[in-house]
Amino acid sequence: MPMILHIDMDAFFASIEQQINPRLKGKPLIVGSRDKKYRTVVAAASYEAKAYGITSGMPSHKAFKICPHAEFVACDSAKYTHVSREIFRLLQEFSPFVEHVTIDEFDLDISGLAPFFGPPLELGKTVKKRIREAFGLTCSIGIAPTWLLAKLGTKIRKPDGLILINEANVDALIxxxxxxxxxxxxxxxxxxxxxxxxxxxxxxxxxxxxxxxxxxxxxxxxxxxxILRPNEELSLPQNHPPILFAAESQRPKSIGHSYTLPAEICDQKIVFSWLRMLAEMVAKRSRKTGCSGKTVSLWIHSRNESLTRQKTYQIPTNDGWEIFMRSKGLFGQKKGIPGPVRALGISLEELVFDNAPPLLFEQKRREALLMAQDKINAKYDDWTILPAVLSEIHPK
Ligand SMILES: [Mg+2]
The missing domain is CATH 1.10.150.20 (5' to 3' exonuclease, C-terminal subdomain)
Structure with missing residues (x-):
């Protein structure tokens, strides 16, 4: 039987701040600005702040009214993303099948791991202990044969909970x-x-x-x-990104597409349209595989020469527009295309599979848009929705 272990970090942002600055420990702490002028909201609250009824998403000035002596710290997303990635790395010691669900949630496929770590509850205890020792943070863990029940498990016992849901105890727990x-x-x-x-x-x-x-x-x-039947195969809720559990060995090293043009093309604008299409194809496949890449590599075969160029960026991407802009940049600022082009290709390398979901609002919107686009294209046909520039070259 499959077994999923779902981890939900307790008051993640606030706990990290309390861990870094011990003066804040045991105090009601709000992550977010207290400045009314900007109408900010509470990004996260410590359990001491939650006890006053403060919740994430509440306007900061309202939280301040409820609890005037609460401590405020500014939201530092880079810090939280870093810790999230480190936790992900630690979890890979337990199972090759680890997934980031959100910045403070992780999934492990622990089917068949009992010979190495003992029964599921024992493994859960070990994971909690390792996270506490390494980061000083607590988490809630739910273990169950289906993902939804494992996730529900973390909500039943929180904070610092550990729960195994199976056929024998599910009725009592719910x-x-x-x-x-x-x-x-x-x-x-x-x-x-x-x-x-x-x-x-x-x-x-x-x-x-x-x-x-x-x-x-x-x-x-x-x-x-x-939902509440542990022995039934169950799909995820709507709009939930896929949980793939791809093993290291099954993961591709690079994702690329190339194309030989119907005729030699000298018009830079048209070459760039083809490049955009390849970028979209690479992006779509990366999203399907659940990864993004830091290195963009461009290959151009023209009448005069064949060249390959690549560049590595700090932030990985699987957004077609971004891949296009990065590969376009590889042509060089002034030079443009090197003569009549016959074929071209893009590949995305240095792939990253621990996609910590975005924190920034704009980025979140962008990802939601791409997800919707993928869904529509999967349902109706590839290229049902496509960047306007491609309508010129794509036979639709
Ligand atoms: Mg959480």
Whole structure:
């Protein structure tokens, strides 16, 4: 049976700040600006601050009103991303199948690891201990045969929890637990479930499947029916990025595409359009593989010469526009294309698989847009949605 171990760091940003500055330990701490002028929100709150009712997303000035003696520190995303990556590295010592879910959540596929680390709960204890020793941070761990139950497990015991959910104990654990604790059951679905008198997880589990499918349709109804059943194969909630668990050895070293043009082309604008298309193809495959790359390598075959150039950037990318801009930059500022072009190629190298999800709002929006684009193209046809510049060269 598969076994997933889901880790959710406790008050991640705030705990890191408290760890770095011991003066803040044991105090209500808010990560975010206290300046009313900028109308900022609480990025994270320590458990001492949460005790006052302060939650992330609350306007900073309101948090300040509730708890005037709270300490404020500015949000330092580079710091949190760094710690997140270090935790990811530590987790790879336990399983080759590790995934970043969000900046403070991780998944491990621990199926078959018992001979090395003991039974799942023992492994969970060891992971918690290692994280505490290495970073001084606590986390909550849920272990279950399905990802959704493992994630639910971290919500049942929090903070510093450890829980194993299986067929034997699931009914006792979900008794009286609100349905909105389940990842994928948002406010709208909660209201609709409440309309049927389903408020808690145990009520949901005892609802017959046909009632759920009659009210929510076949897909959602069936999904709702399966969530709390540990032995059933279950898909992820909608809009959730895939959890791939690709082993190191199965991971590609580079992702590239090349293309031989129908005719020699001298027009730089058209060459760049083709380059953009290759960049989009590389980007799409990287996203599908769950990676991004730091090095962009460009290959151009012209009548006069064949050249390869590459450059490594600090920030990895899997965004077609960014890959295009980076490869375009490799032509050199003034020189442009080296004579009539016959073929060209782009490859993305130095691939990174621990994609810590973006913290910045703009970047998040950009990723959501790309995800939506991939989804539409997967459903209708490749290139259903494409950058406008490609409509000139792409036969659509
Ligand atoms: Mg967390």
């Amino acid at each position: 008794l009286g637990l609100a349905v909105e604790k389940i990842c994928g059951i948002g406010p709208a679905l909660t209201v609709r479930l409440a309309g049927l008198g389903i408020l808690t997880c145990d009520q949901l589990k005892t609802t017959p499947e046909n009632i759920l499918t009659d009210n929510f349709g076949l897909t959602t109804g069936r999904w709702l029916y399966l």
